[in-house]
Amino acid sequence: MKNEKSDAIKSKNANLAGGHLPLLLELIGILKFHPWLFVFAVIPNIFLAVINPVRGWLAKNVLNEISKGNTVFALSDLLPYGWIALGIFCGLGLLQLAEKVTNRMFDDRMLIELQRVWFIRCGNGCPGERVARSINDCENARKMFDLFQKEFWTAVVGLPAVFIWQMSLAPKWLPALFMAVIPPFLLALLFGRLIQRTSLRILQFVSAVGSAFASGDKSSLYMYQENFYRNRVRFELWKQCSEATAEFSRWLGVVLVLAISVTGIWQVIPAEVSAGEIGLFLVNLGLIAKPLLEITKVHNKIREGWPAVQRVFRPECGIDRAN
Numbered sequence: 399m400k401n402e403k404s405d406a407i408k409s410k411n412a413n414l415a416g417g418h419l420p421l422l423l424e425l426i427g428i429l430k431f432h433p434w435l436f437v438f439a440v441i442p443n444i445f446l447a448v449i450n451p452v453r454g455w456l457a458k459n460v461l462n463e464i465s466k467g468n469t470v471f472a473l474s475d476l477l478p479y480g481w482i483a484l485g486i487f488c489g490l491g492l493l494q495l496a497e498k499v500t501n502r503m504f505d506d507r508m509l510i511e512l513q514r515v516w517f518i519r520c521g522n523g524c525p526g527e528r529v530a531r532s533i534n535d536c537e538n539a540r541k542m543f544d545l546f547q548k549e550f551w552t553a554v555v556g557l558p559a560v561f562i563w564q565m566s567l568a569p570k571w572l573p574a575l576f577m578a579v580i581p582p583f584l585l586a587l588l589f590g591r592l593i594q595r596t597s598l599r600i601l602q603f604v605s606a607v608g609s610a611f612a613s614g615d616k617s618s619l620y621m622y623q624e625n626f627y628r629n630r631v632r633f634e635l636w637k638q639c640s641e642a643t644a645e646f647s648r649w650l651g652v653v654l655v656l657a658i659s660v661t662g663i664w665q666v667i668p669a670e671v672s673a674g675e676i677g678l679f680l681v682n683l684g685l686i687a688k689p690l691l692e693i694t695k696v697h698n699k700i701r702e703g704w705p706a707v708q709r710v711f712r713p714e715c716g717i718d719r720a721n
């Protein structure tokens with residue numbers, strides 16, 4: 399047993415020494431089997447990422463224009479606004495419909511391709527464990543494609559769109575905004591290692607449960623199920639802690655900005671500000687924090703899915719068994 403464990407560790411170290419890049423390239427290489435499906439799945443997500451930062455602003459300004467002063471409108475004057483609103487929301491509805499349908503088509507096709515890769519590479523082993531891994535490992539590895547399909551574009555396109563928008567509104571507040579959101583964002587990323595570790599153990603115990611089912615070993619089955627349950631709870635705890643830190647700790651960043659400015663260490667914000675400027679700062683804070691939260695979720699999803707990618711493409715790398 400000791401020699402087997404030592405061999406597994408050596409195999410794992412050898413795999414890690416090769417770097418993650420070849421494995422990542424193999425994963426991306428699956429996309430070449432369905433390039434047009436990938437394109438059609440990505441396009442709606444890119445458009446939605448660009449539109450979302452200005453959609454709320456556009457609606458607000460149209461309403462302000464209509465309600466300005468004591469102007470009285472005839473119903474015939476309001477009809478063009480109705481057609482504009484109908485066209486906008488019909489267009490957005492069709493775009494979201496296309497996103498949902500193409501996402502489902504893409505997800506299922508990638509799952510099928512990963513199962514085929516696993517079938518070729520899995521070798522001989524317990525039938526119950528192989529079935530469990532063909533379902534669970536491949537589904538977790540499939541989630542990595544969400545990054546190329548949706549989350550990546552939300553971060554790459556959506557975040558610059560928000561920053562450009564903030565620059566056009568109030569560029570002098572950008573240093574304060576960065577100081578308020580960046581420290582919580584970096585803190586949220588620290589949970590990534592814990593997320594990856596518990597994600598691996600969940601996969602291992604699911605495989606062990608399948609093996610125990612196939613062998614009819616009741617005591618091992620119960621033990622692995624309890625271990626799976628505990629690690630599942632830990633995984634959800636670390637994941638939610640990371641996202642909650644990215645989402646809510648920005649208010650601690652606001653306190654930090656105020657403290658630095660009041661003490662004179664660095665005058666990040668003016669000594670006197672109007673209520674309107676404070677309101678604008680808080681609105682901008684929320685707009686910038688949202689894409690950073692999306693990046694946090696992207697990071698967590700990479701941490702969650704990477705052990706499954708290793709187990710599908712490198713079943714010999716020594717991370718197959720539950721401890």
